[in-house]
Amino acid sequence: MQASRELVTQQMSGLTDDERRAVGDIDSLTIAATRPLLSPWFRFFMGYDPAPTLRKVRCPVLALNGSKDFQVPPQEDLAAIEAALKAGGNRHSSVKQLPGLNHLFQTAATGSITEYGTIEETIAPVALDAMSDWITAQVTARR
Numbered sequence: 613m614q615a616s617r618e619l620v621t622q623q624m625s626g627l628t629d630d631e632r633r634a635v636g637d638i639d640s641l642t643i644a645a646t647r648p649l650l651s652p653w654f655r656f657f658m659g660y661d662p663a664p665t666l667r668k669v670r671c672p673v674l675a676l677n678g679s680k681d682f683q684v685p686p687q688e689d690l691a692a693i694e695a696a697l698k699a700g701g702n703r704h705s706s707v708k709q710l711p712g713l714n715h716l717f718q719t720a721a722t723g724s725i726t727e728y729g730t731i732e733e734t735i736a737p738v739a740l741d742a743m744s745d746w747i748t749a750q751v752t753a754r755r
Contacts, residue, residue, distance in 0.1 A: 617638060617639070617642045621638060623724070623725060623726045624638065624641075624726070626724060626726040626727070627726060631729075662693075662696070663692065663695075663696040663699075664696075666693060666696035666697055666700065667696050667697070667699050667700030668700060669697060669700065669702055670700075670702060671704070672704035672705065672750050673693075673697055673702060673704070673705040673706070674705075674706050674707075674708075674742075674743065674746045674747075675689075675690055675693045675694070675705070675706070675707040675708070676707075676708055676709075676710060676717070676739065676742060676743070677689055677690055677708075677709050677710070678709070678710050678712070678713030678714050678715060678716075678717055678718075678720070678723070678739075679709050679710065679711045679712060679713065680712060680713060680714045680720045680722065680723030681713070681714055681715040681723060682714075682715065682723045682724065682725070683715040683725070684715060686709045687709070690707040690708075690709060691707075693705075693707055694707045704750070706746060708742055710736070710738055710739055710742060712736075713736050713738070713739060714727070714728070714731075716728060716735070717735045717736055717739035718731045718733045718734070718735065718736060719731070719733055719736045
């Protein structure tokens with residue numbers, strides 16, 4: 613619990629005084645933040661290996677990560693997805709790292725979770741372009 617409290621304290625250090633007041637008590641926030649980590653679903657999620665499932669996927673796949681995604685490490689994640697899809701024989705997959713974007717595909721300075729609420733952009737145009745270009749290419753290739 614102490615490590616979780618330290619992490620919450622570190623994350624809150626990037627907040628303004630008003631934001632800190634809105635968040636409230638660090639101990640309550642720490643308990644609220646760690647409770648989901650103890651759930652059966654989260655334990656399953658942390659032990660789940662998606663590679664066997666990805667090897668079975670036959671439809672076209674686009675996998676995107678922002679380069680500043682601190683929740684899902686982009687290099688490792690995209691490499692593993694690509695390897696599993698190729699191992700399964702999927703020839704219609706594409707993986708791409710989008711520079712400067714966070715986990716929510718927002719243009720980010722740091723990628724920190726505490727930054728999410730300070731970013732006005734809902735989703736970066738470059739992310740939408742990557743998706744729409746890929747979909748267009750898939751539809752065009754099937755004609």
